[in-house]
Every structure is written in structure tokens, then in C-alpha cells.
Amino acid sequence: xxxxxxxxxxxxxxxxxxxxxxxxxxxxxxxxxxxxxxxxxxxxxxxxxxxxxxxxxxxxxxxxxxxxxxxxxxxxxxxxxxxxxxxxxxxxxxxxxxxxxxxxxxxxxxxxxxxxxxxxxxxxxxxxxxxxxxxxxxxxxxxxxxxxxxxxxxxxxxxxxxxxxxxxxxxxxxxxxxxxxxxxxxxxxxxxxxxxxxxxxxxxxxxxxxxxxxxxxxxxxxxxxxxxxxxxxxxxxxxxxxxxxxxxxxxxxxxxxxxxxxxxxxxxxxxxxxxxxxxxxxxxxxxxxxxxxxxxxxxxxxxxxxxxxxxxxxxxxxxxxxxxxxxxxxxxxxxxxxxxxxxxxxxxxxxxxxxxxxxxxxxxxxxxxxxxxxxxxxxxxxxxxxxxxxxxxxxxxxxxxxxxxxxxxxxxxxxxxxxxxxxxxxxxxxxxxxxxxxxxxxxxxxxxxxxxxxxxxxxxxxxxxxxxxxxxxxxxxxxxxxxxxxxxxxxxxxxxxxxxxxxxxxxxxxxxxxxxxxxxxxxxxxxxxxxxxxxxxxxxxxxxxxxxxxxxxxxxxxxxxxxxxxxxxxxxxxxxxxxxxxxxxxxxxxxxxxxxxxxxxxxxxxxxxxxxxxxxxxxxxxxxxxxxxxxxxxxxxxxxxxxxxxxxxxxxxxxxxxxxxxxxxxxxxxxxxxxxxxxxxxxxxxxxxxxxxxxxxxxxxxxxxxxxxxxxxxxxxxxxxxxxxxxxxxxxxxxxxxxxxxxxxxxxxxxxxxxxxxxxxxxxxxxxxxxxxxxxxxxxxxxxxxxxxxxxxxxxxxxxxxxxxxxxxxxxxxxxxxxxxxxxxxxxxxxxxxxxxxxxxxxxxxxxxxxxxxxxx
Ligand SMILES: C[S@@+](CC[C@H](N)C(=O)[O-])C[C@H]1O[C@@H](n2cnc3c(N)ncnc32)[C@H](O)[C@@H]1O
Numbered sequence: 001x002x003x004x005x006x007x008x009x010x011x012x013x014x015x016x017x018x019x020x021x022x023x024x025x026x027x028x029x030x031x032x033x034x035x036x037x038x039x040x041x042x043x044x045x046x047x048x049x050x051x052x053x054x055x056x057x058x059x060x061x062x063x064x065x066x067x068x069x070x071x072x073x074x075x076x077x078x079x080x081x082x083x084x085x086x087x088x089x090x091x092x093x094x095x096x097x098x099x100x101x102x103x104x105x106x107x108x109x110x111x112x113x114x115x116x117x118x119x120x121x122x123x124x125x126x127x128x129x130x131x132x133x134x135x136x137x138x139x140x141x142x143x144x145x146x147x148x149x150x151x152x153x154x155x156x157x158x159x160x161x162x163x164x165x166x167x168x169x170x171x172x173x174x175x176x177x178x179x180x181x182x183x184x185x186x187x188x189x190x191x192x193x194x195x196x197x198x199x200x201x202x203x204x205x206x207x208x209x210x211x212x213x214x215x216x217x218x219x220x221x222x223x224x225x226x227x228x229x230x231x232x233x234x235x236x237x238x239x240x241x242x243x244x245x246x247x248x249x250x251x252x253x254x255x256x257x258x259x260x261x262x263x264x265x266x267x268x269x270x271x272x273x274x275x276x277x278x279x280x281x282x283x284x285x286x287x288x289x290x291x292x293x294x295x296x297x298x299x300x301x302x303x304x305x306x307x308x309x310x311x312x313x314x315x316x317x318x319x320x321x322x323x324x325x326x327x328x329x330x331x332x333x334x335x336x337x338x339x340x341x342x343x344x345x346x347x348x349x350x351x352x353x354x355x356x357x358x359x360x361x362x363x364x365x366x367x368x369x370x371x372x373x374x375x376x377x378x379x380x381x382x383x384x385x386x387x388x389x390x391x392x393x394x395x396x397x398x399x400x401x402x403x404x405x406x407x408x409x410x411x412x413x414x415x416x417x418x419x420x421x422x423x424x425x426x427x428x429x430x431x432x433x434x435x436x437x438x439x440x441x442x443x444x445x446x447x448x449x450x451x452x453x454x455x456x457x458x459x460x461x462x463x464x465x466x467x468x469x470x471x472x473x474x475x476x477x478x479x480x481x482x483x484x485x486x487x488x489x490x491x492x493x494x495x496x497x498x499x500x501x502x503x504x505x506x507x508x509x510x511x512x513x514x515x516x517x518x519x520x521x522x523x524x525x526x527x528x529x530x531x532x533x534x535x536x537x538x539x540x541x542x543x544x545x546x547x548x549x550x551x552x553x554x555x556x557x558x559x560x561x562x563x564x565x566x567x568x569x570x571x572x573x574x575x576x577x578x579x580x581x582x583x584x585x586x587x588x589x590x591x592x593x594x595x596x597x598x599x600x601x602x603x604x605x606x607x608x609x610x611x612x613x614x615x616x617x618x619x620x621x622x623x624x625x626x627x628x629x630x631x632x633x634x635x636x637x638x639x640x641x642x643x644x645x646x647x648x649x650x651x652x653x654x655x656x657x658x659x660x661x662x663x664x665x666x667x668x669x670x671x672x673x674x675x676x677x678x679x680x681x682x683x684x685x686x687x688x689x690x691x692x693x694x695x696x697x698x699x700x701x702x703x704x705x706x707x708x709x710x711x712x713x714x715x716x717x718x719x720x721x722x723x724x725x726x727x728x729x730x731x732x733x734x735x736x737x738x739x740x741x742x743x744x745x746x747x748x749x750x751x752x753x754x755x756x757x758x759x760x761x762x763x764x765x766x767x768x769x770x771x772x773x774x775x776x777x778x779x780x781x782x783x784x785x786x787x788x789x790x791x792x793x794x795x796x797x798x799x800x801x802x803x804x805x806x807x808x809x810x811x812x813x814x815x816x817x818x819x820x821x822x823x824x825x826x827x828x829x830x831x832x833x834x835x836x837x838x839x840x841x842x843x844x845x846x847x848x849x850x851x852x853x854x855x856x857x
Pocket of ligand 1: 208276
């Protein structure tokens with residue numbers, strides 16, 4: 001039956017490619033049909049197959065040619081075995097035998113052996129029938145299958161360590177590993193934390209007696225006295241039975257007790273850490289076990305789960321509290337196949353288990369992955385959570401909201417505790433989207449969005465499933481910021497009283513502003529991936545040494561990115577950022593790869609520089625440009641070797657002038673390109689007739705010329721006046737995809753690291769994933785002192801209303817005397833006049849004219 005069912009599913013997998021992908025009903029019918037067929041007919045189907053095989057062997061043996069072939073094959077096998085054995089040492093042979101025996105036992109127990117022992121409905125019998133004969137080889141055979149256990153433990157350890165470092169633990173924590181099996185996880189935790197010293201007590205709860213025996217032997221061998229193995233049904237386990245100090249009357253087991261229930265028994269013994277690795281899917285009734293976990297977890301406790309799952313996006317796409325959806329959706333064939341397959345081992349992959357877990361707790365971090373098991377990719381998730389109502393989530397609600405909207409309430413942040421108790425703000429005050437969403441969730445008894453459960457409140461909640469965010473896919477455009485932060489500093493002269501709003505981009509300028517310690521920085525970007533990059537940088541300053549930070553963002557490579565991410569950075573990242581970097585980071589920072597700066601849309605610009613250098617034979621000159629010691633030397637290389645190639649008109653007309661390249665690689669949208677074209681036309685006094693401009697060839701040439709002129713006016717002064725090797729890290733990065741210790745952004749200096757790694761360095765940072773207009777609209781009037789809009793207004797349509805709307809919104813949010821700093825590709829941006837009519841005074845502080853003038857580096 002088991003074989004027949006498995007073959008049925010394999011056959012259905014075979015059928016899929018031949019069927020129309022859109023017609024799910026037809027596909028489902030054809031794929032399930034062989035399964036049903038084999039399941040019902042297998043007692044009759046197998047014997048004819050066997051008979052056919054036996055007949056074929058008989059035919060072969062009767063035929064003389066067949067006899068000779070068979071004898072030859074046998075001889076070859078004997079000779080090969082003889083030689084292999086004579087060259088193999090006894091020890092190796094023994095190991096080989098042991099390994100094959102292990103594989104055989106695993107395969108027999110997991111895939112072939114019929115399960116018994118559940119006739120009585122007793123789960124322990126059922127478990128024993130599965131585990132008894134394989135308890136001794138359990139650990140050796142689960143490393144690949146039960147992937148993600150180390151990562152889950154690492155993430156839990158990082159959270160608990162952070163709690164310990166920040167004084168959130170008042171005593172040594174208690175850890176309960178539910179369905180802990182052989183105790184492998186607890187020993188493994190030793191890689192991250194000194195288990196014996198760190199925990200007051202560790203409980204392994206498991207219902208399988210044979211696995212518990214292995215666990216007991218393990219902790220005896222290790223000599224870990226604070227670990228206790230409890231052979232019991234997890235649904236009935238209560239800590240109060242084992243931890244002294246609580247009298248029986250008060251230690252009431254409270255199945256189903258809501259995490260929102262404020263009146264829970266005050267001195268019940270609660271766990272500080274709970275883990276379940278691949279056990280939730282194995283416990284038949286999951287509601288009681290999840291309920292009892294919710295009652296067992298302390299108000300500040302951390303829970304970690306890793307398990308198999310399958311799920312369709314239909315289930316989760318309208319939820320805002322699941323914390324990260326990358327790769328969560330599984331294809332229908334994967335859903336059907338893995339559920340059916342695992343059911344045979346009494347492992348249930350129905351989505352409701354994970355859903356209920358997410359409903360009963362708050363989600364701190366969540367990620368989805370696929371393991372690689374003999375060529376198959378089995379979906380699993382890692383989830384780190386906490387009680388729905390943590391000590392900090394609700395009490396912080398008002399304070400965090402106030403910081404996002406710059407409410408007057410913020411001026412009394414020091415009195416936060418007092419004010420959040422009263423929770424009253426005047427009716428005209430603006431609320432953040434995060435706050436509004438939290439209220440909706442609370443009224444529906446749902447957990448808060450995961451942003452509320454984070455260790456830091458830097459990243460403001462946003463709905464990642466909105467199309468306006470999903471349009472960017474999983475790519476940021478800018479891996480580095482292109483606007484010169486030194487020019488900003490010179491113009492803005494930031495003080496401690498400033499409240500700045502700026503576009504995130506790659507976050508480099510946000511870090512430069514943070515060095516000046518303003519009161520608050522609101523970093524805004526519509527592309528969530530740009531904000532993930534900023535978060536990674538902020539987390540690096542918070543948790544890493546200078547040398548690791550330098551490797552990540554100076555060199556763009558790190559030999560152990562995943563380890564850093566799990567062990568050090570994870571408590572400082574939002575779930576979306578962690579999920580993103582778990583998926584993208586190892587490749588982006590791969591020490592053998594091209595590095596961070598060859599990621600994102602801006603990699604196309606770096607590729608172009610490399611390609612031009614190679615095709616036109618100036619690679620060596622570009623390299624020399626990065627190492628010259630004097631401006632004179634640089635000018636010579638530029639004017640004699642590089643300029644004629646890089647500023648070739650052909651290149652501008654064919655590549656740089658192309659709309660696609662400008663947008664994809666340089667983030668230049670059509671409206672901005674048109675501004676460059678308009679400047680070109682007006683300076684050359686060559687306004688073309690509308691009919692000529694509208695033909696595609698005419699447009700291409702015009703655009704190419706305009707872009708060429710723009711490049712000349714930009715690059716010539718840079719090459720002549722700024723020393724790339726020492727003082728222009730913007731161009732240095734484009735040429736060699738990394739910074740040097742001599743030339744890098746201000747935030748990568750050792751002194752900057754000292755400042756930015758101070759415990760409260762980013763307390764004033766709020767990262768918004770939204771349109772600028774949306775953020776301005778929710779900002780309390782008259783609170784911003786500086787708004788840095790980069791070139792975002794170039795993107796608006798001059799005929800549209802957005803520019804005027806945005807200008808009005810900025811004006812409303814700014815304090816009297818507040819400043820807006822903007823950059824434009826245009827010489828006289830059309831919207832400056834609108835600023836002036838709407839209450840601003842405009843001043844151009846730099847321009848690329850007259851030719852030869854440098855706007856900035
Ligand atoms: C796949 S194993 C995972 C073991 C271990 N956590 C690991 O990662 O290696 C699932 C475990 O859940 C345990 N289990 C299943 N139902 C249980 C229950 N009702 N109470 C306690 N343990 C249970 C099984 O005995 C088994 O050890």
C-alpha cells in the first residue's frame with residue numbers, strides 16, 4: 001500500500017509537464033488518478049509485475065547467450081570486490097558496513113516498514129513502533145532531513161543573549177525543548193551558549209521512551225547536570241511539577257489560557273525559552289499542545305519552532321502578522337505530494353498547525369526554506385515568537401506611534417511610561433499606519449504585526465503584500481548611495497535639534513546624518529529592499545566589530561555571512577529584513593563571489609564600466625586611476641587614455657542613452673531623462689519641432705546627445721578636480737566594486753564605528769516603507785526641520801498634481817524656517833517655481849554650469 005501510494009505520487013509528478021499548467025482541476029485529476037488507482041489495486045497490481053520480472057529472468061537463463069553474459073557480469077563483480085577489499089583497510093570496511101547498515105535501517109523504518117502499535121490509539125505505542133528500531137541511528141540520519149535546526153537554535157540563542165545583555169532577564173532562564181527526541185538540539189545549543197552555566201534548568205520532554213534513553217545517555221556522557229529528560233506527553237507537561245517553589249494549588253495547568261489574559265496566576269513557573277524542532281507536526285492534536293505552550297511561555301519568553309509545512313498563498317495573503325512571506329507559498333503539487341508522503345510516517349503538514357501557532361503567539365522572526373534531501377526540496381519554516389502580549393509590545397504602542405508621527409507626545413518620551421499608561425492623546429493628533437493596524441488587530445484578537453514584537457523599533461510596520469512594494473521584486477536599485485554626503489553636511493549643518501526626513505536609498509547618507517546625532521531621522525523608501533539594506537547596516541553597527549563591518553560594506557564580502565546574520569545580526573533586524581538577507585545575503589556577500597556592490601540594479605553600471613574597459617582596452621588605465629597619488633597624474637590618465645573611450649559618443653548613443661539602461665542601472669526614470677533632454681535643447685538653442693521629436697530615431701539621437709553632454713559636464717570636473725584614489729569613493733566604487741581604507745564613505749571610518757556602535761546611536765531612527773507623500777501626511781505639522789528629497793521630484797510628471805501635493809505636504813510637516821534639500825538632473829527644475837508659489841524661498845547651491853564646474857564629488 002505504502003509503495004503503491006508513493007509510486008502513485010511519483011507517476012503524477014511525471015505527468016505534470018505534459019498537462020496544461022493553467023488547468024488545475026484537470027492536472028489534479030490526472031495526477032491523483034494513478035495514486036488512487038495504485039492504492040486500490042495494489043494487491044492485484046504487484047503480483048503480475050513480479051511474475052513478469054521472474055519470467056524475464058527465466059528466459060535469460062535458458063538462453064546460452066544470456067548464460068554467458070550473466071557469468072561475465074558475476075565474474076566482473078567478484079574480481080572488483082576482491083580488488084576493492086584487498087586495497088581497503090579493515091577499519092574502512094567496517095565503517096562502510098556501518099554506513100550502509102545505517103542507510104538501510106533508516107530507509108526500512110522510514111519508507112518501507114509497516115507501522116504497528118496504534119491499534120489502541122495510544123500515541124506512545126505508535127511512536128515506539130517507529131523509533132525503537134532506529135533510536136541508535138537517529139542522529140546520524142537526520143542531519144540533512146531535519147535541516148534548519150541549527151539556524152533555529154542560533155536565532156533563539158541570539159534573542160536570549162540580547163535579552164541577557166540588555167538586562168531583560170532577571171534570573172537564569174529555564175528552557176523546555178518540547179518533543180526533544182535524542183537531545184541533539186540541547187547539545188547543539190552548546191555552540192551558541194554555555195548551556196550548563198547559562199540556563200537554570202533545561203527540560204527535554206518527549207513521549208518516545210527509546211529516544212529518551214538516548215537523550216539520558218547523552219547528558220550523562222556530557223555531564224550536564226542541569227538537563228532533565230522527561231518522558232511524557234507534551235500536552236500534559238507542566239513546569240510547576242518539576243520546579244520547586246510553587247505550591248500545588250497555584251500550579252494550575254491552564255490549557256487554552258489566552259496570552260491576552262492579564263489575570264494569569266502570578267507565580268506559576270514559566271519557561272523563558274521554548275523550542276520545538278520537527279515535533280509540532282508529529283503531535284496528533286496540535287491545538288492543545290500549542291495552547292499549553294502559550295500558557296507555559298513567560299511574558300518575556302522566546303519560542304523557536306522549526307518544522308516542515310506546506311501552504312498556499314490563499315491562506316496567508318491577507319494577514320499582516322505572519323512576518324515575512326518570501327517563498328512561503330508552495331506549489332500545489334508540492335502541497336499534495338509532501339502531505340501525502342509525510343502522512344505515512346504520521347507527520348502532518350497541514351497549514352493549520354503553523355497558522356494556529358502564529359495566531360497564539362506574536363511573531364518576532366519568520367522565514368521559509370527548502371531542504372535538500374536526495375535531490376528533493378522539502379519546504380520547512382523557522383519561526384521565532386513570543387507571547388501575544390509581551391511586556392513591551394502594548395506598553396510601547398503609544399510611544400512608538402508617537403515617534404513615527406512626530407506627535408507632541410514624543411516631546412515627553414522621557415515620560416513615556418506615565419503617558420502610555422494613560423494612553424490619551426488629543427483627537428486631532430495623527431496616528432501612524434502601524435498604530436491604526438495594531439488597533440484593528442487587537443480588536444479582532446489577532447496578534448500585532450511583527451514590527452511590534454521586535455527588540456528595536458527602527459523599522460516601522462508596512463504591509464509587504466501591497467503591489468506598490470511587490471513591484472520591486474526582491475531587488476534594490478541602489479547598492480550604494482550616489483549623493484555626496486559631504487556636500488549635504490556642508491549645506492545642512494545638522495545639529496542635535498534637527499528632525500530629518502530623507503530618502504533611504506542605500507542608507508549611506510542616513511548613516512552620515514546619524515553621525516551628527518540629530519534628534520530624529522526618518523528614512524523613507526517605497527522599495528522595501530532599500531530599507532532592508534539600511535537595516536543590515538544599522539544592525540552591523542549595533543552588533544559587529546569594526547573589522548566585520550568593514551568586510552561587509554567596505555569590501556562587500558564576508559567569509560561567514562550566514563553565521564554573522566544568525567548569531568549576531570538577527571536580534572537587531574525586522575523579520576522582513578532577516579528573511580530577505582537569509583535568502584539573498586549568502587550569495588551577495590560570498591567571499592568567492594563578486595561582492596555586495598555587484599548586486600541590485602546599480603550592478604549594471606559597474607558591469608558597464610568593466611565591460612567598456614575590457615572591450616576598449618582601457619582596463620589597466622581604469623585600474624591606475626584608482627591608485628594614482630596626485631591629481632596631475634589622474635588628469636593625465638583621464639585626458640590621454642580614458643576620456644576618449646568613456647565619453648565616446650557612440651557609447652552614449654547606444655548604451656547610456658537607452659531608456660532601459662538609464663532606468664535599470666542608474667535609476668533614471670523617463671521624466672528625469674526628459675529634463676536632461678530639455679536642458680540640452682535649450683542650451684544648444686535647438687528646440688526641435690514636435691513632429692521630429694516624436695519619431696523614434698529622432699528621439700534616440702536627441703537623447704543620446706543630451707546624455708552625452710550631461711556625462712561630459714559631470715565627469716570632466718570630477719576627473720580634473722577630485723582625486724579618485726583618496727577622496728572620491730563614489731567613482732572608486734564604480735571602478736573597483738569596493739572601497740579602500742584610504743577612500744571610503746565617512747560612515748566606514750573607525751571613528752564613525754565608535755560613534756555608531758554606541759548603545760543608543762539609532763534610538764532616533766525610524767525607517768518607513770512608503771511613499772514620501774504618505775509619510776508627510778501622517779507627520780505632525782511643524783515638526784520636521786530638514787527634508788532631503790534627493791532627486792525624487794524629478795520623477796513626477798510636470799503636468800500631474802503629485803508635485804504640488806508633495807510640496808504642500810512638506811510645507812505642512814516642516815517647522816517655520818525648515819529646509820528642503822533636493823537634487824535634480826535639470827538645471828532649472830520645473831517644480832522649483834511651484835515650491836516658490838507654495839511658500840518656499842529657492843536657492844540653487846550648486847550646478848554643473850558653467851562647464852567644468854563640479855556640483856559635488
Ligand atoms: C521528528 S522528531 C524530532 C526530535 C528532535 N526535536 C529533533 O529535532 O531531532 C519528533 C519528536 O516528537 C516527539 N513527539 C511526538 N509526539 C509527542 C508528544 N505528544 N509529546 C512529546 N513528544 C512527542 C517524538 O517522540 C519525536 O521525538
